[in-house]
Amino acid sequence: MALYLGVMSGTSLDGIDIALIDQEDTHTRLLGTHYLPMPADLRTDLLALCSPGPDELVRAALAEQHWVRLAAQGIDDLLRQQRIQPTQIRAIGSHGQTVRHHPAQGVTIQIGNAALLAECTGISVVSDFRRRDLAAGGQGAPLVPAFHQALFADDNSQRAILNIGGFSNLTLIEPGKQVYGFDCGPGNVLLDAWIQHQQGLEFDRGGDWAASGQVQPILLKTLLGDPFFLTQGPKSTGRELFNMRWLSQQLAKLPAMMPEDVQATLLELTATSIFDALQAAQDRTDELLVCGGGAHNRTLMKRLAELLPATRVASTEAYGISPDWIEAMAFAWLAHCCLEGIPANRPSVTGARGPRILGAIYPA
Ligand SMILES: Nc1ncnc2c1ncn2[C@@H]1O[C@H](COP(=O)(O)OP(=O)(O)OP(=O)(O)O)[C@@H](O)[C@H]1O
Ligand SMILES: CC(=O)N[C@H]1[C@@H]2OC[C@@H](O2)[C@@H](O)[C@@H]1O[C@H](C)C(=O)O
Numbered sequence: 554m555a556l557y558l559g560v561m562s563g564t565s566l567d568g569i570d571i572a573l574i575d576q577e578d579t580h581t582r583l584l585g586t587h588y589l590p591m592p593a594d595l596r597t598d599l600l601a602l603c604s605p606g607p608d609e610l611v612r613a614a615l616a617e618q619h620w621v622r623l624a625a626q627g628i629d630d631l632l633r634q635q636r637i638q639p640t641q642i643r644a645i646g647s648h649g650q651t652v653r654h655h656p657a658q659g660v661t662i663q664i665g666n667a668a669l670l671a672e673c674t675g676i677s678v679v680s681d682f683r684r685r686d687l688a689a690g691g692q693g694a695p696l697v698p699a700f701h702q703a704l705f706a707d708d709n710s711q712r713a714i715l716n717i718g719g720f721s722n723l724t725l726i727e728p729g730k731q732v733y734g735f736d737c738g739p740g741n742v743l744l745d746a747w748i749q750h751q752q753g754l755e756f757d758r759g760g761d762w763a764a765s766g767q768v769q770p771i772l773l774k775t776l777l778g779d780p781f782f783l784t785q786g787p788k789s790t791g792r793e794l795f796n797m798r799w800l801s802q803q804l805a806k807l808p809a810m811m812p813e814d815v816q817a818t819l820l821e822l823t824a825t826s827i828f829d830a831l832q833a834a835q836d837r838t839d840e841l842l843v844c845g846g847g848a849h850n851r852t853l854m855k856r857l858a859e860l861l862p863a864t865r866v867a868s869t870e871a872y873g874i875s876p877d878w879i880e881a882m883a884f885a886w887l888a889h890c891c892l893e894g895i896p897a898n899r900p901s902v903t904g905a906r907g908p909r910i911l912g913a914i915y916p917a
Contacts, residue, residue: 554575554577554641554699555575555576555577555889556573556584556637556641556642556643556677557573557574557576557577557642557643557644557645557885557886557888557889558571558572558573558574558628558631558642558644558645558646558884558885559572559574559646559648559880559881559883559884559885559886559887560624560627560628560646560647560648560670560695560881560884561569561648561880561881561883561884561886562591562620562624562648562649562650562665563718563719563720563725563741563880564599564651564718564719564720564791564792565718565741565742565745565846566591566596566599566650566719566754567590567591567755567846568588568589568590568591569589569591569620569623569624570586570587570588570877570878570880570881571586571587571588571624571627571628571631571800572585572587572878572881572882572885573585573586573631573632573635573637573883573885574584574882574885574886576885576886576889578849579703581700581703581704581873581882581885581886583874583878583882584635584749585635586631586636586875586877586881587627587628587630587631587634587903588877589623589624589626589627595616595620595623596605598612598615598616598619599616599620599650599652599894600857601719602616602652602664603652603653603792603793604792604796606837607629607838610693611666613725614666615654616650616664616902617649617650617664617665617666617669618666618669618754620649620650620665620666621665621666621669621670621673622673624647624665624670625670625673625674625684625739627739628645628674629674629867632911633677639676639917640675640906642676643677643816643888643889643892644676644677644678644679644806644882644888644889644891644892644914645670645671645674645676645677645678645679645885645888646667646679646680646682646885646886646887646888646889646891646912647667647670647678647679647680647884648663648665648680648682648880649663649664649665649667649680649681650663650664650665651663651789651791652664653755653793654692654694654788654789654790654792654793655692656687656691656692656694656789656794658702659687659688660687661683661684661687661693661694661808663680663681663682664685665680665681667680667681667709667822667836667913667915668871668915670915671806671915671916671917675917676917677787677915677916677917678915679887679888679891679912679913679914680913680915680916681894681910681912682696682884682912683741683911684731684913685898685909685910685912686898686909686911687896688882688904689899689905689907689909690904690905691787691898691903691904691905691906692787692788692789692903692904693723694736694789694791694903695716695722695724695734695735695736695789695902695903696883696887696897696898696903696911697716697722697724697879697880697883698714698722698724698732698733698734698883698899699732699736699897699898699902700728700879700882700883700886700887700900700904701714701724701726701732701734701879702724702732703886704874704879705726705842705869705872706726706728707726707728707840707861708728709728709866710839710840711725711726711727711728711835711837711838711839711840712726712727712838712839712841712842712891713725713726713831713835713838713840713841713842713843714726714828714839714841714842714844714869715754715831715842715843715845715857716740716843716844716845716879717740717741717750717823717827717841717843717844717845717846717847717848717850717853718740718741718845718846718847718880719739719740719741719742720736720740720742720790720791721736721737721739721740721823721826721827721845721847722734722735722736722737722789723735723737723827723830723831723834724832724902725835727748731899731901732899732901732902733786733834733901733902734786734789734899734902735786735787735788735789735791735830735834735902736779736788737826737827737830737831738782738788738790738795738823738827738830739795739819739822739823739824739826740845741756741823741845741846741850741886742792742795742796742849743800743819743822743823743832744756744757744760744763744816744820744850745757746796746797746800747787747797747800747812747815747816747819748762748816751760751799751812753839756846757816757820757850758855759849759850759851759852760850760851760852761852762812762813762816763816763817763819764814764817764852764854765813765817765819766811766812766814766815766817766826767811767814768817768818768821769810769814769815769817770815771807772803772804772807772810772814772815772818773818773821773822773825775806775807776801776803776818776819776822777822777825777826777829779794779799779840781794781795782829786834786902787902787903787904788837789903798820798889802811820850820852820853820856821856823847823853824853824856824857824860825860827857828857828860828861828889830868831861833884837863838861838863838864839863839865840864840865840867841857841863841864841865841867842867842868842869842871842872843857843866843867843868843869843876844868844869844874844876844877844880845876845877845879847875848868848869848870848876849876852879854866854868861878887911887912888912890911890912891910891911891912891914892912892914894910895910896908896909896910896911897909897910897911898911
């Protein structure tokens with residue numbers, strides 16, 4: 554029995570996910586989970602750090618302290634609930650919070666003060682997972698495809714695993730072939746931004762607001778005209794590209810539209826960009842396994858199923874793993890790979906020069 558914790562704070566900034574796993578050889582078992590909603594003041598501070606501003610270094614250092622104290626409290630709560638001592642945990646894999654991602658410039662920044670997390674928890678921490686891949690010429694993202702493959706590879710089926718978080722990324726797993734994957738565009742980030750801007754709501758539950766509007770083909774065509782969608786992988790993206798400013802610029806090119814029609818079109822953008830990327834990457838998809846918060850968006854799931862009539866489209870829940878915990882589990886697994894000296898990037902995915910052991914270790 555080897556216990557690890559994974560801590561994931563994704564691009565949606567909705568909260569921190571913590572997963573407790575038992576890694577036995579190549580088998581990963583989820584033992585417990587804990588979710589910490591992001592406090593509004595921390596969310597504001599982290600979001601502000603995602604674009605240029607004054608005194609960024611000190612603001613980042615202060616924000617990451619706040620983030621670590623919250624994560625450490627969550628870890629303590631989870632371990633108490635599971636009646637497990639910190640000394641029983643081999644390591645925490647902590648993704649931290651991405652505040653910038655410019656792979657073409659060799660820059661990706663995840664804040665999350667691993668030294669302080671080790672100090673607060675008394676547990677070894679592995680963090681800084683992306684920069685070694687970037688140093689080797691890769692995108693530094695997505696990293697989860699190797700874990701998707703470990704969880705879901707099937708000898709008899711051509712599968713694709715789709716994460717719909719703030720951004721969406723695909724992993725293609727075909728029997729006898731190298732795993733392939735890439736970011737395919739905005740997942741929930743624009744849907745969240747638009748409903749926040751229009752209605753002050755955090756997200757469009759079930760995609761109900763989007764379902765009340767009409768897709769506007771001219772807007773969809775304009776949005777899909779962004780060069781990101783036309784580029785083949787390896788590729789990764791983030792808030793640097795797809796954000797409220799980008800959306801406002803696209804909307805400004807066109808006549809005014811009803812807000813619900815914009816939301817409907819943004820949902821169609823998410824679905825279509827995934828569909829197009831999947832069609833280009835896989836000749837046949839038997840099963841599409843969906844994870845991330847977008848798996849709860851009924852309207853989006855229905856649309857994906859309509860676009861892919863020959864594919865079984867289902868949440869990973871149907872395969873025994875809740876869609877909400879796969880990324881946190883992945884970072885626990887990545888900590889295991891680091892400690893065991895197992896390369897965890899996939900050059901076929903990130904474009905790195907070769908396999909690399911990912912992460913930096915902060916001993917307990
Ligand atoms: N019931 C629901 N209906 C519609 N959307 C939902 C629902 N539940 C969650 N979401 C969406 O999922 C998002 C959170 O997804 P998730 O936690 O996978 O993102 P993340 O981990 O921050 O992203 P990333 O994978 O990009 O790092 C929310 O912001 C929301 O848009
Ligand atoms: C730089 C960064 O944080 N990228 C995230 C983001 O969220 C989804 C997508 O964009 C993916 O590329 C990645 O996260 C997951 C965990 C990954 O690395 O696989």
